[in-house]
Amino acid sequence: MTNLNYNTIIFKSKNNLQLIEIIKNYNPQIFNEIESQLRELVKILNPTLKFNDELYKNKINEYLGNTNIDNYGVWVYYEWSNKLVHLLPEEEFILVRTNRNQYKITPEERDILHSKKIGIVGLSVGQSIAITLAIERVFGEIRLADFDTLELSNLNRIRSGVFNLGIPKVIIAAREIAEIDPFLKVILYPDGLTNENMDDFFTKGGKLDIFIEECDGLEMKIKARIKAKELGIPVLMDTNDRGMIDIERFDLEPERPILHGLVGNIDLNKLNGLTNEEKIPFILPMVGIDSISPRLKASMMEIEQTITSWPQLSSSVALGGAIITDVSRRILLNQMSASGRYYIDLDELIPNDLIKNSEIYNPENEPKEKGLNYFSDLIFETIHLVNDPMVVDEKTIKEIVNAACLAPSGGNMQPWKWIWNKNTLFLFHEKASSFSFLDYNDLGSYIAFGAAIENIKISSSAYNLKPQIEYFPLNKNKELIAIIQFEEININADELINGIYSRNTNRKLNDRVVIEMGVLNEIALELNAFENTFIKWINDENEIEIVADIVTTTDKIRILQPQGHYDLFNKEIRWNVKQVNETKDGIDIDTLEISNGEKAAMKLATDQNAIDYLRKWNLGDGFKKISMKSVQKSGAIGIIYFNKKDELSYFNAGSALQRVWIKANNLGFSFHPISASTFMFQRILEENESSFNDKNTEKLKELYKKFNNLWKFNETETGVFMFKLHLSNETSLRSLRKPLDEMFRYKKV
Numbered sequence: 098m099t100n101l102n103y104n105t106i107i108f109k110s111k112n113n114l115q116l117i118e119i120i121k122n123y124n125p126q127i128f129n130e131i132e133s134q135l136r137e138l139v140k141i142l143n144p145t146l147k148f149n150d151e152l153y154k155n156k157i158n159e160y161l162g163n164t165n166i167d168n169y170g171v172w173v174y175y176e177w178s179n180k181l182v183h184l185l186p187e188e189e190f191i192l193v194r195t196n197r198n199q200y201k202i203t204p205e206e207r208d209i210l211h212s213k214k215i216g217i218v219g220l221s222v223g224q225s226i227a228i229t230l231a232i233e234r235v236f237g238e239i240r241l242a243d244f245d246t247l248e249l250s251n252l253n254r255i256r257s258g259v260f261n262l263g264i265p266k267v268i269i270a271a272r273e274i275a276e277i278d279p280f281l282k283v284i285l286y287p288d289g290l291t292n293e294n295m296d297d298f299f300t301k302g303g304k305l306d307i308f309i310e311e312c313d314g315l316e317m318k319i320k321a322r323i324k325a326k327e328l329g330i331p332v333l334m335d336t337n338d339r340g341m342i343d344i345e346r347f348d349l350e351p352e353r354p355i356l357h358g359l360v361g362n363i364d365l366n367k368l369n370g371l372t373n374e375e376k377i378p379f380i381l382p383m384v385g386i387d388s389i390s391p392r393l394k395a396s397m398m399e400i401e402q403t404i405t406s407w408p409q410l411s412s413s414v415a416l417g418g419a420i421i422t423d424v425s426r427r428i429l430l431n432q433m434s435a436s437g438r439y440y441i442d443l444d445e446l447i448p449n450d451l452i453k454n455s456e457i458y459n460p461e462n463e464p465k466e467k468g469l470n471y472f473s474d475l476i477f478e479t480i481h482l483v484n485d486p487m488v489v490d491e492k493t494i495k496e497i498v499n500a501a502c503l504a505p506s507g508g509n510m511q512p513w514k515w516i517w518n519k520n521t522l523f524l525f526h527e528k529a530s531s532f533s534f535l536d537y538n539d540l541g542s543y544i545a546f547g548a549a550i551e552n553i554k555i556s557s558s559a560y561n562l563k564p565q566i567e568y569f570p571l572n573k574n575k576e577l578i579a580i581i582q583f584e585e586i587n588i589n590a591d592e593l594i595n596g597i598y599s600r601n602t603n604r605k606l607n608d609r610v611v612i613e614m615g616v617l618n619e620i621a622l623e624l625n626a627f628e629n630t631f632i633k634w635i636n637d638e639n640e641i642e643i644v645a646d647i648v649t650t651t652d653k654i655r656i657l658q659p660q661g662h663y664d665l666f667n668k669e670i671r672w673n674v675k676q677v678n679e680t681k682d683g684i685d686i687d688t689l690e691i692s693n694g695e696k697a698a699m700k701l702a703t704d705q706n707a708i709d710y711l712r713k714w715n716l717g718d719g720f721k722k723i724s725m726k727s728v729q730k731s732g733a734i735g736i737i738y739f740n741k742k743d744e745l746s747y748f749n750a751g752s753a754l755q756r757v758w759i760k761a762n763n764l765g766f767s768f769h770p771i772s773a774s775t776f777m778f779q780r781i782l783e784e785n786e787s788s789f790n791d792k793n794t795e796k797l798k799e800l801y802k803k804f805n806n807l808w809k810f811n812e813t814e815t816g817v818f819m820f821k822l823h824l825s826n827e828t829s830l831r832s833l834r835k836p837l838d839e840m841f842r843y844k845k846v
Contacts, residue, residue, distance in 0.1 A: 103271040105279045108172040125181040173279045187280045216240040218290045219311030220266035225418030231274040238282040241267045244289035254414045316368040322355040335417030337409045338393045340441030374401040378697035391706035402719045458659035466529035472514045486520040486582040498841045500556035506545035508669035509832045515841040522581040534661040535776040547751020555591040596759035603767035603828040604690040610824045612732035623756035629741045630753045636733040645728035649721035651774035657712045666703040681833040688830045731821035738816045750817045767825035
């Protein structure tokens, strides 16, 4: 006898020669409870009588007539467990076993269900469904397909015993069904559902009445649905999260797109051999990324970090088995016609109000956008750099301001508004655009303004103009950043002028190629014009590895910090072409040059509740992985620093940054800021009350020490902006800029 046998042998008499031989050779454990079954049977057949022991005995004798009780009914031998059970004949067995279903299921409905055929693919979630269907007797025949064997980790959700480890899941399910009801027909496909056996699975011995899909194979998920649609077979799926059940009534809606059209046109050739992490971008549209629970989102972000696959709970699997069974029964009895997705979300139906999300950022108190009308109405009559400022024509001013608006800014949020009035260019800070966790005390904005003003200096040279600039002319009013007036001077156009329009952030990666110090020092010459502003370089692989650890760890901390998370995922990232074109600011997700799996992880991370779980669980290293390889492939890393820490130093750093950036691009290098860490270090150095929890505060202090040791900064030096250079192909996409008329107003005197 084989250990993988799942067949039962039904004998109609204990005197059967084969049964006698089995008893003789294998000495099976015998279970003979036929009398208790007969007691139930006669009670069911006589529901109005009040039974006692004597009446039971009389009614059983009357029912049996001259038949010896040991020869009545059938003897069922379970070969795999060497057990022999005495049962009622099939018709009476079904009558007694389903009696407690009446009249939620009528006898007529029971008989209809007995004629139905159901197929299930995937016996992790599917096992609970199969067993529940069998217990309720919703089918007469069931076909089970799964190629996998039971592993110890499956026992968190599959009802079985440790003695079944290594046994195929289909065998385990078939045995349990047979032990519940040996008269149900079970057909197994232990190789799983394949291209070769698909026709058999769906049609051999009669077409399936319902197909239940619970497999992990993405290609087969699609192919099986295509087959079911061709045959007009309804498809059900339990997602094991939030009690979501998916129903596709191809029997009633032959033109319905598979998975409700959520997956679009998928190339099936791309779905084979994917890791669990690589499956995520395909799975998310199938299950509905916006609909899955925060805990599942958080867990999926940990796949191939701290866990190997997405979690499944026994309670959810059991719930899915119950729901699928209920829906199957109603479909088979023509009691429902719906397609769609339905949720039995216990967290919503029975909320636990003792569990609160501890740290969810509320943006209600952020600055509101004021816009050009507000800034245009401000009059500053007392401000004059020169007695009689030069008149500059509107066309020239627009071209100069347009060049200024091409400067980089944190998250490409473009925090500037420009007004030309009284022959003076006013630069205002639109704080609603720049307000963020990284823009601590507006320091990041000052770097952006410095870069924008450097563009003004460079572009003005093409018109023989020299800007005269005064920063913070109103002292306490920090909305007004600078006023700029022009004087005519005979000068050559700045050699970097064309680079204003081609400068870009390029995150596309090739293999690492070291950039030699001679080239880096040539780029550094652009800082010669700036006082107290300097640059350092590293191109050693080991030192770059240290930077990678600093950068990726601070990235993780930023994402897990509530406001930092909100800034990145709700304000900066543009998730689709529609958002990009509507806002013309922020960071187009496609410019990040990351894989589809990483994009999917980023999309999961938009849920603040999911991030809150990662924060509580002290997880989230997947966020380090996204940026780690980018930093590691750097040809060189530079940092701009100064030794006099004031607001003007940040402006100078921004101006120096712009020149370095353009020069690097002109020399054929890709430039990518990696400076979140420097801004976060300023917070822990200057804040009276930390924005981070104690653990992250200590971690940032540790990283800051590591950062200073790497760059060999002394006590007076402050690293303000870090970036990486590498050789790369042309960038795939560039971030858009807002139209000039949204950023600039020309007021004639």
